[in-house]
Amino acid sequence: MTVHEREGMPGNEDAVATSEHGTAPARREAGDPFPDPGLHEHQPRPTDVDERAGKRAERQIATMFVLSALCTLLFCVAYFVFQVGDDPDVIMGFGASNLALGLTLGLALLLIGIGTIQWARKLMSDVEIVEMRHPTASSETDRAETLQALDAGVSDSGIGRRPLVRNSLIGALALLGLPAIVALRDLGPLPGNKLAVTVWRRGMRVVNDVAGTPIRPEEVEIGQLINTQPEILFETEDGERTYEGTELLQAKTKASTIVVRMQPDDITPSAGRANWGVDGILCYSKICTHVGCPISLWEQQTHHLLCPCHQSTFDLADNGKVVFGPAARALPQLPLMVDDEGYLVAQSDFTEPVGPSYWERGDA
């Protein structure tokens, strides 16, 4: 036996490898308790010794295979029998097609599996077999030969003797990494200052989302929450929406807002924000400053706004300050005023970037 094979035999610690600790090689442990009793003698199963039991097992297994085939056929029938589409078939409140197809397919597969396993357990030979392992590492001669071959190859190439060739090749190959990176430049545009601006402008009306209807302050009650958008997102020109498809979604990702109304006495605006509300009506960004989920869990009595994604909580009576959760920045506020027709409009765009923070955001 090689050194490798001798190592690690249980009950035979005389070949424990020395470790880097420099301890003395271990000697044979005094009196290891039990020698290997060898493989357990094979005990026959009823199907091994009893012809009838064997036949019964055969029938059992064959039945499962036949049932599986039946289920497969039922699958094909169910496919054409049960309708989907405008008028789907329903069984016991469930979609009939999905239920029938799934049950028949599942049973068909399961029965093949169970039948095959039963075959292995009951009828196939279950006598344990021993196979010897080979050492994982290759033999010393193989290793030596390989190293020799490698050496021969390397010296034949002359790479060791010609450093100029070698180094210039390495340099050229390394440089090839650049095109792989550079060629990906057009994956997307540069950020620029796109993250710091939205479509909100001075005088743009605040409209109810989905409906697109503008809002009068008198219609807003204390405790109300309105999910709003800038009216430009509902604008149409010759029947075509100004913003649609991808641009619409990109605009909504920053411009979505909420309008809430509280008792004016409850609001404590910070410096310069005293005129950002209209009679206790405030407008805030709907986009959480944590990672950008839209927030509209408004608790009208506590004035807290909860984001459902990671539970950041903002106090809208206190300039959108974070009161709980992983968000770090207060919710940006949109300054409001009333236009000459009496509708709520924005005074300007947001005065800080909306949504999640990013490296270049700074202290805006």
Add this chain to the structure above:
Amino acid sequence: MRLISARLSAKRRSPLAGLVVLLLGLLVTGGLYAVLSPATAQTSQASQSTVEKGRALFLVGCASCHGKNGEGIVTKRGTQYGPPLVGVGAAAVDFQVGTGRMPMARPGAQAEKKEVVYTPEEISAMAAFVASLGPGPAIPEREAYDTSDVDNESVVRGGEFFRTNCTACHNFAAVGGALPGGKYAPSLDGVSNKHIYEALLTGPQQMPVFSNGVLKPSEKRDIIAYLNSVKEQPKYGGSNLGSYGPVAEGLFAWLVGIGSCVGFAIWIASSSVRSKKGVKA
């Protein structure tokens, strides 16, 4: 006792005298109680108007927290005990009492939906009384929340309103969601059309108000129509697992999926029955 029995002729006093005095005392006490006790839910005087009737019920069941005239009660420390009901409107009463949330069984973060204590007539009486305290949203007419002949386009629109305004708190299948501090947005399962409408209109507890000026009555009706249509639709893919989303799905994947696969694996590798007969040559 001796003195009394000494003054009264022992012979004239019947052996039952003590019993009679006891019964008399009970009758008097009971009678006084019946006459003087506050009106229970069962007492009704047909000659009173609905508002008066409502007021009487209000004084019994609501005034201890909301004040005798619905002006609200503030505790010594300045916290709100029961909020003022001036201006909440009949719709709020119909919702709160009609879903059993009021009278609140005990103070807490949120009034829970529980068994309804009052009959519909009593609820309308109390609603009328509260409405008389100050103008507020009225109980909606049947047409406002009747969704029986709403077309598909309105149902689709209702869905869009639902996903914009409601799912953030109540979840995509309206099974409810958590709010801070132990509060929650309840499940809408089993809630009547009228109550959903009234909740939108009045903004109960932490729920915001969706006034008719902004979310029009037809839009409210469309939302209710969408909810009803989704409730009636077949379970296309099988059991909904509570409609809680990926958390429930992950739980089932582990318990049912891995559980059954591991169960099968244990069966596959188990040794089968052994025979007592000898080894076959």
Add this chain to the structure above:
Amino acid sequence: MSTATTNGKQAARTAKPNRLAGAATWVDDRVGLAGVAKKQVRKVFPDHWSFMLGEIALWSFVVLLLTGTFLTLWFKPSMGEVVYNGSYDQLRGVSMSEAYASTLHISFDVRGGLLMRQIHHWSAMLFIAAMFVHMMRVYFTGAFRKPREVNWVIGCLLLLLGSLEGFTGYSLPDDLLSGTGLRAADGFTKAVPVVGTYVSFFLFDGEFPGDAVIPRFFTMHVLLIPGVLLALIGLHMLLLVYHKHTQWPGPGRTEHNVVGYPMMPVYAAKAGGFFFIVFGVSALMGALFSINPVWRYGPYDPSQVTAGSQPDWYMGWPDGALRIFPGWETELFGFTLSWNIFLPIIVLPGLMFTILLMLPFIEAWIVGDKRDHHLLQRPRNAPTRTATMVALMTFIGLLWAAGGNDIIALKFDLNLNYITYFIRVMVFVGPVIAFLLTRRWCISLQRADQARLLHGYESGIIMRSPEGAYAEKHLPISTEEAYTLTARDRHHEKPLPSEADQNGVANRKLRMSRLRTRLSNRWFSGEVEKPTREELDAAHEHSAHELAVHEDGHQHLSSGDYSGDYELDGQTADGHQFDGRRAIEGDELRKS
């Protein structure tokens, strides 16, 4: 000897010419694989249920390939806007992406489409769950030790890639829930210092959501990641075939053999059958349980969200870390560092993955064991290793719970904020407690094994001595079990390395090797070592002596463990002395 032997008793027969042989000859003439095949056909695999956990993952992957291919025939990976006009009434007329519309088409207008979607998603969950369970089995039994460390590394990569595959996959339908997840992912990339915004703009081809991310994810999900997965799975299996499977210690099993059943026919049948079972379970789940009902979520809109927004379960623990993290952010010279996102989402998963990857190498460094290991260890026989994994599981498990904190608050009527506070503390305290508890538990189990070896097993027969003491009779365990219980290494406390060796040469890496030795001693401290032959004999003698009837007729029958046969009043003491089953002379009272 490297070919398999058989214990079969049938005489070998000459092969009759048959079609199979003909076909095999044709192939071998051109490919010459018989030399390799001859060893593999009857290759021996050991039989234990815990060895089949990796198979669940393997077969789930096959199911994913099959169902996934079906889905690609109808799915349109495009974010171009369309107006829905299919059969799902509640969304008719709504503007949505083609990806979402085609998913609705598959679910409602393609027969079997919804079933295939659901089987695909359920088996994706199973795939990753099975990898977790398999990884834990491999770790707890020490199967990652030399020579299988490379396989462990491949396995960790498979787990990572599988999770990414799942994430790109469930984002493809572009529904509200997965879109919200994508939006969060965009927030994560933006939080990366210096390059964050550039990565975000390059990934989404502009501002979120753009119109490129779904087609790009489609390519990743259908081509790039499955390609790498296939290659790694192939390598994983190849190494398994080369190393041969590990096995539990037991009679006849050594470090130099494999005992089990041959590939043909038993293992082919069991593994093949298990494939059908895993497929069948996935199909039944697809039939009965709804998963990812995208029609209820609606198409993705950045101004909409649902309560209970979570990623699929395997991403739950980073989400949990994100939820409980405090809102820390700093500004430096006009630049923003979002620690509250960067640390839990970028740093923590990277750290956890690295730790996972390095576990075999860390243990090998501490323990200093350079031998090949093909015999497994019971978890109780490696208390520190087991405790380490349990501590890691506790950490990850708590983060998972944090990821579902709003569902927990809703279903169990708890305060959402308090759950967050609680987990913030427990995430540090919990793993420590779990480590200590598990370690002591393993050592207690080792003591139980020791008691079995020294005193035998509890037979359930309670004896009462004439003096009134109760004792339970113990019977010796079988030699097979005794061998199995002692087929493990002994560990000795190593002395600290000296400053200089015997020749006075200073030890240059003294502090490191001292640390290593101390760690190694701590690793094994407290373990109950298997008894020596002398200790066993002493234990048997002791009990025999105690039970023996002395010349003056008395016995020491104090309460305790007893094993072996002994006598009482000259009768065999087997529990039936006093119940009338055996007549006792001169004892009239007991004859009834």
